[in-house]
Amino acid sequence: MPEFYPPTTEKDIELAFGQIKPYMNPTMAHYESSRCLFCYEAPCVKACPTGIDIPLFIRQINTGNVDGAAKTIYNSNYFGNICGKVCPTEVLCEGACVFNHQDVKPIEIGRLQSFATHHVIETEKNLFRLPPNNGKKVAIIGAGPAGISCACELRQLGFEVEVFEAKKHPTGLAIYGCAPYKVTNEDVLDEMVWLQGQFGFEVLYNHKIETAEQIKGLEASYDAIFLGIGLGETRSLDIPGQDLENCVGATEFIEQVKINPLKTRVGKKVVVIGGGNTAMDAASESARLGAEEVVLVYRRPKENMGAYGFEYELAKSAGVKGIFCAVPVAIIGNGQVEGARFIKTKTENGRVAMEKGSEFDIACDTVILATGQEKMTGFLSLIEGLEWNKDGSIKVNAETFQTTNPKYFAGGDAVNGGAEVVNAAAEGKQAARRMDAFLNKA
Amino acid sequence: MPNLAANLAGIRSPNPFWLASAPPTNSGYQVMKAFDAGWGGAVWKTLGVPVINTSSRYGAIHYRSNRMVGFNNIELITDRPLADNLREIEEVKKYFPNHAVIASLMVETKKEWHQIVKDVENAGADGVELNFGCPHGMCERGMGSAVGQEPSVLETITRWVKEVATVPVIVKLTPNITDITEPAAAAALGGADAISLINTIQSIVGVDLDNFAPYPIVDGQSTNGGYCGPAVKPIALNMVKNCAQHPKVGIPISGIGGIENWRDAVEHLLLGATNVQVCTAVMHYGFGIIREMISGLENYMQEKGFEKLDDFIGKALPNVKTWENLNLKYKVVAEINAEKCIGCQLCYTACEDGAHQAISLPGNGSRIPAIIEENCVGCNLCSLVCPVEECITMVRKDDGKEHETWKDYMAADKAPTQFNDDRAGGKGHWVPEPAAALKQ
Structure with missing residues (x-):
C-alpha cells in the first residue's frame, strides 16, 4: 500500500506536505529554550552563515522576551522565519550544538527561531526604525533572498531601494523551490509582507530586466545596482529523448x-x-x-x-x-x-x-x-565590464561582493553557484554594507 | 532489609517520613490517603480558632523548565471547626493505630492552650507540635513566628503546654531569626520533648511586572508570605545542624525544609534530624513520591550497611566545623576529562569572569579548555557549572601529610595581620593586568 495517493483536494495537499518543522507552541518553546547551555563563543553561532546570536535569542525566548529574540534574529538574518524552517540545521547550528558530543538531542534551534520570528510577523510587531534617506538610490535585480536581504539592509542604511522581479512572487527559490513540507508559501509571503512593512522598499513584479536598454536606464537612475538574479533553467543533458513529453x-x-x-x-x-x-x-x-x-x-x-x-x-x-x-x-x-x-x-x-x-x-x-541549473551568462553579457568565472558564476571581490563593474554588486546563487537561502541572505546583507561603504566613502 | 522505623522523642512511626503541618494534612481524607500511600506520620494542619483565608494564596519561583523550585504561601492555619478536625483525627487513628498523628496547635491564652491540648489528646493524637513558626498573617495577631522570635515567650508557652500534655511536645521553630539556637534552647528549657524546623521563611516570591504587585495577588495587592520548597533546603540544613550541635538544645529534631526525595531526607538525618517532614513536594507531586523516598532510603542504608536510622543520624555532624578549623594545606585542582568534554566552555567563562582566570582555551580549533594548574585555587566553580556528568573533577594535589588550620596559623603568628602583609594568601598569585580585559 502506498503511503501517498494523488491529491485531489487542498486537504490532501496539506496531508501530503505536512510540515516537518511545525511551529512550536509556547510550552514547547519554553521547555526547549530551557535546555540551552548558553555556551561561550557558541559553536552554533559560528556554524550559522548569518552569525545569529543563537544563545542570546534562546535566552530571550526563555525569559519571555520573544520580541527581543526576534530582533536578535532579524539583526543578523532577514529571512529568520524561512531559514528556521528550511535551513539544513542538521549540518549548521544544530549540527554544531555541543549536546551532540554527549549524544544528547541538540537544541531545536531552527524551530525556536521560527517560533520567535513568527510571533512578531503574526502580531505585526514593529522592530526596526529607519534613518532618514541618505539621498542615494539602489536598484536590485531579483527579489530572492539575496536581493531582499540587500534591500532591507540598504533601507536600514538610509538608501532608497527598488527591486525588479521577473516573476509574480518575491523570495525566489524560497517560494519557487523550497520543499513544501519544509515551509508553506503562506509563511514565506507573510515574512515578506512583514519585511516590507518594516523596511519599506518597492518591489516591481513581472518586471524582467532583459535588454541592454533597460540596463542603461537603471544605470542612469541609480547609484548602484545589486544583482541577485539566481540561476536559470535546468541544465540540458544532451541525450536523445529529452524533448519527450513528461x-x-x-x-x-x-x-x-x-x-x-x-x-x-x-x-x-x-x-x-x-x-x-x-x-x-x-x-x-x-x-x-x-x-x-x-x-x-x-x-x-x-x-x-x-x-x-x-x-x-x-x-x-x-x-x-x-x-x-x-x-x-x-x-x-x-x-x-x-x-x-x-x-x-x-x-x-x-x-x-x-x-x-x-x-x-x-x-x-x-x-x-535534477542535473543542475544554467547560469545567466546571457543576461550578464549585457552589462558592460561585468565578468564571470568559468562555471558562469559572477566574479566578485570575495569581501565586498563588488563585481568587475564597480557600479554592480552581486550575491546569492548567481555568485556562489547555488547554495542555501541562508547563504544568499548573508551575502545580500553583507553586500549592502559594502555598497554603503563604497557609495558613502569620504 | 534495613529497619526504617523512627522514634522521635517517643513518637513512633513506621518510617521517618511525615507530612508537615500544611495543606496536605488539612483533612482526615488526605492524611488517610497519605498513610495508605506509605507515609509514616502526619502533622495535622494547625488547629486553633478557625480562620478565614484569602483567595489566591500561593506563589512560586520557577527556574527555567523546572516548576516550583521555591514556593510561597499566605495561607493561615485551619479554617475548619475544631470539632470536625478532632473527629477526623480519631477516625484516622482507628484505621492507622501505628502511624504517627501529631496535632499542630496555635492558640493565644494559657486557658486555650490547656483546653486544646486535652482535646487533641482525647482525639488520639500521638503528640502535639506548637506552631511558633508561621511568618505571615498569624504573627500579626501575636502568634506563630511572633512567639518563635521571642525565646522567653516561647519558653513560657511551652511550659503551659507541658503542664497538661501527656504526649510528647514538639516546638516548631521559625527561621526568621538571627540565631536559631536561642529559641531552640528556650524550647528545651521550657520542657519541650523535641523541636521541628524550619518553618517557612518570610518572603516575597516575585512581583507581577504588569500589575505592580507581589505574588500571590489578592485583588491587586499582596503581603509577605512564607517561603519553602527545594530552594530552602540549604537554610534548613544549616539550622538543623546548628541545633543538633548546640549543647543547650539537646533534644531530638524533626527536620523540615526542601525535602523532596530520599537524598534530601538522608542529608537532614546526617546532620542530626531524627525524622523529616515534607510539604511542598507533596503539594507538587502528590503523596506518591513516598515510594521513591522509601526505596531510596532503603537502598542507601543497605549499601552503607546501616540497619536502623540511629546508625547514621548525626553522622555528618563531627565533620561540620567552624571555618578556623579547616585544613589550609588541603589542595584540590580541577581536571577536565577531554573524552567527556562537549566544548560548551561554560567552565572557561565562569572561571574567567567569575573566578581566577585559571582556564585557557586551546585556540587551535579544538573547543576543549585546559586548566592552568598554577592559577587554580580549587574553588570548584568549573565543576559546578559543567553540564556533563563527571567531566570536571577536583583532584587532590597535596600529599595529605600537612594539616594546618587558621587557628594554627594564628597561634604560630603565620597569619596576615597588616593590609599589605607578605603572608596574604593571594600574594604573588597571577592575575592579568586590568587593561588586558579590553584587548579581547
Missing part, C-alpha cells in the same frame, strides 16, 4: 508543485536523475504526490551525492529508492516517456567511466532531470 527539469517541476500542486500530475513511475538536494526534493515531492514508484539514479556511489544525508533519508522515508553508479544515455519513448536507458559507471580517480555493454532500461512514465 521529461522535465527538476527546477521547473518543483516550481509547478509549489505554485499549483493540485494541477501537478506525476506519473505512476518516476525516475529522478541527479544526486543533489534538488534531486532529493523532486523525488520526495513526486512520492508525496502519489507516484507509485520513484527511483533516484545517481552517476556516482551514494557517498558522493551532493545531497545532505538527512535529505536522502527524508526521500527514502517517502518511499524513494536509490540506484547508484549509473548515467542516462537516452530517454526512451514515442511522444511520451516510456523509460530511460542507463549505463553503469565506475568511478576511478574521481572520474566517472562508463562500463561498456552494461546498459539497462528502467520503464517509467516520467523523468525528472
Whole structure:
C-alpha cells in the first residue's frame, strides 16, 4: 500500500506536505529554550552563515522576551522565519550544538527561531526604525533572498531601494523551490509582507530586466545596482529523448508543485536523475504526490551525492529508492516517456567511466532531470565590464561582493553557484554594507 | 532489609517520613490517603480558632523548565471547626493505630492552650507540635513566628503546654531569626520533648511586572508570605545542624525544609534530624513520591550497611566545623576529562569572569579548555557549572601529610595581620593586568 495517493483536494495537499518543522507552541518553546547551555563563543553561532546570536535569542525566548529574540534574529538574518524552517540545521547550528558530543538531542534551534520570528510577523510587531534617506538610490535585480536581504539592509542604511522581479512572487527559490513540507508559501509571503512593512522598499513584479536598454536606464537612475538574479533553467543533458513529453527539469517541476500542486500530475513511475538536494526534493515531492514508484539514479556511489544525508533519508522515508553508479544515455519513448536507458559507471580517480555493454532500461512514465541549473551568462553579457568565472558564476571581490563593474554588486546563487537561502541572505546583507561603504566613502 | 522505623522523642512511626503541618494534612481524607500511600506520620494542619483565608494564596519561583523550585504561601492555619478536625483525627487513628498523628496547635491564652491540648489528646493524637513558626498573617495577631522570635515567650508557652500534655511536645521553630539556637534552647528549657524546623521563611516570591504587585495577588495587592520548597533546603540544613550541635538544645529534631526525595531526607538525618517532614513536594507531586523516598532510603542504608536510622543520624555532624578549623594545606585542582568534554566552555567563562582566570582555551580549533594548574585555587566553580556528568573533577594535589588550620596559623603568628602583609594568601598569585580585559 502506498503511503501517498494523488491529491485531489487542498486537504490532501496539506496531508501530503505536512510540515516537518511545525511551529512550536509556547510550552514547547519554553521547555526547549530551557535546555540551552548558553555556551561561550557558541559553536552554533559560528556554524550559522548569518552569525545569529543563537544563545542570546534562546535566552530571550526563555525569559519571555520573544520580541527581543526576534530582533536578535532579524539583526543578523532577514529571512529568520524561512531559514528556521528550511535551513539544513542538521549540518549548521544544530549540527554544531555541543549536546551532540554527549549524544544528547541538540537544541531545536531552527524551530525556536521560527517560533520567535513568527510571533512578531503574526502580531505585526514593529522592530526596526529607519534613518532618514541618505539621498542615494539602489536598484536590485531579483527579489530572492539575496536581493531582499540587500534591500532591507540598504533601507536600514538610509538608501532608497527598488527591486525588479521577473516573476509574480518575491523570495525566489524560497517560494519557487523550497520543499513544501519544509515551509508553506503562506509563511514565506507573510515574512515578506512583514519585511516590507518594516523596511519599506518597492518591489516591481513581472518586471524582467532583459535588454541592454533597460540596463542603461537603471544605470542612469541609480547609484548602484545589486544583482541577485539566481540561476536559470535546468541544465540540458544532451541525450536523445529529452524533448519527450513528461521529461522535465527538476527546477521547473518543483516550481509547478509549489505554485499549483493540485494541477501537478506525476506519473505512476518516476525516475529522478541527479544526486543533489534538488534531486532529493523532486523525488520526495513526486512520492508525496502519489507516484507509485520513484527511483533516484545517481552517476556516482551514494557517498558522493551532493545531497545532505538527512535529505536522502527524508526521500527514502517517502518511499524513494536509490540506484547508484549509473548515467542516462537516452530517454526512451514515442511522444511520451516510456523509460530511460542507463549505463553503469565506475568511478576511478574521481572520474566517472562508463562500463561498456552494461546498459539497462528502467520503464517509467516520467523523468525528472535534477542535473543542475544554467547560469545567466546571457543576461550578464549585457552589462558592460561585468565578468564571470568559468562555471558562469559572477566574479566578485570575495569581501565586498563588488563585481568587475564597480557600479554592480552581486550575491546569492548567481555568485556562489547555488547554495542555501541562508547563504544568499548573508551575502545580500553583507553586500549592502559594502555598497554603503563604497557609495558613502569620504 | 534495613529497619526504617523512627522514634522521635517517643513518637513512633513506621518510617521517618511525615507530612508537615500544611495543606496536605488539612483533612482526615488526605492524611488517610497519605498513610495508605506509605507515609509514616502526619502533622495535622494547625488547629486553633478557625480562620478565614484569602483567595489566591500561593506563589512560586520557577527556574527555567523546572516548576516550583521555591514556593510561597499566605495561607493561615485551619479554617475548619475544631470539632470536625478532632473527629477526623480519631477516625484516622482507628484505621492507622501505628502511624504517627501529631496535632499542630496555635492558640493565644494559657486557658486555650490547656483546653486544646486535652482535646487533641482525647482525639488520639500521638503528640502535639506548637506552631511558633508561621511568618505571615498569624504573627500579626501575636502568634506563630511572633512567639518563635521571642525565646522567653516561647519558653513560657511551652511550659503551659507541658503542664497538661501527656504526649510528647514538639516546638516548631521559625527561621526568621538571627540565631536559631536561642529559641531552640528556650524550647528545651521550657520542657519541650523535641523541636521541628524550619518553618517557612518570610518572603516575597516575585512581583507581577504588569500589575505592580507581589505574588500571590489578592485583588491587586499582596503581603509577605512564607517561603519553602527545594530552594530552602540549604537554610534548613544549616539550622538543623546548628541545633543538633548546640549543647543547650539537646533534644531530638524533626527536620523540615526542601525535602523532596530520599537524598534530601538522608542529608537532614546526617546532620542530626531524627525524622523529616515534607510539604511542598507533596503539594507538587502528590503523596506518591513516598515510594521513591522509601526505596531510596532503603537502598542507601543497605549499601552503607546501616540497619536502623540511629546508625547514621548525626553522622555528618563531627565533620561540620567552624571555618578556623579547616585544613589550609588541603589542595584540590580541577581536571577536565577531554573524552567527556562537549566544548560548551561554560567552565572557561565562569572561571574567567567569575573566578581566577585559571582556564585557557586551546585556540587551535579544538573547543576543549585546559586548566592552568598554577592559577587554580580549587574553588570548584568549573565543576559546578559543567553540564556533563563527571567531566570536571577536583583532584587532590597535596600529599595529605600537612594539616594546618587558621587557628594554627594564628597561634604560630603565620597569619596576615597588616593590609599589605607578605603572608596574604593571594600574594604573588597571577592575575592579568586590568587593561588586558579590553584587548579581547
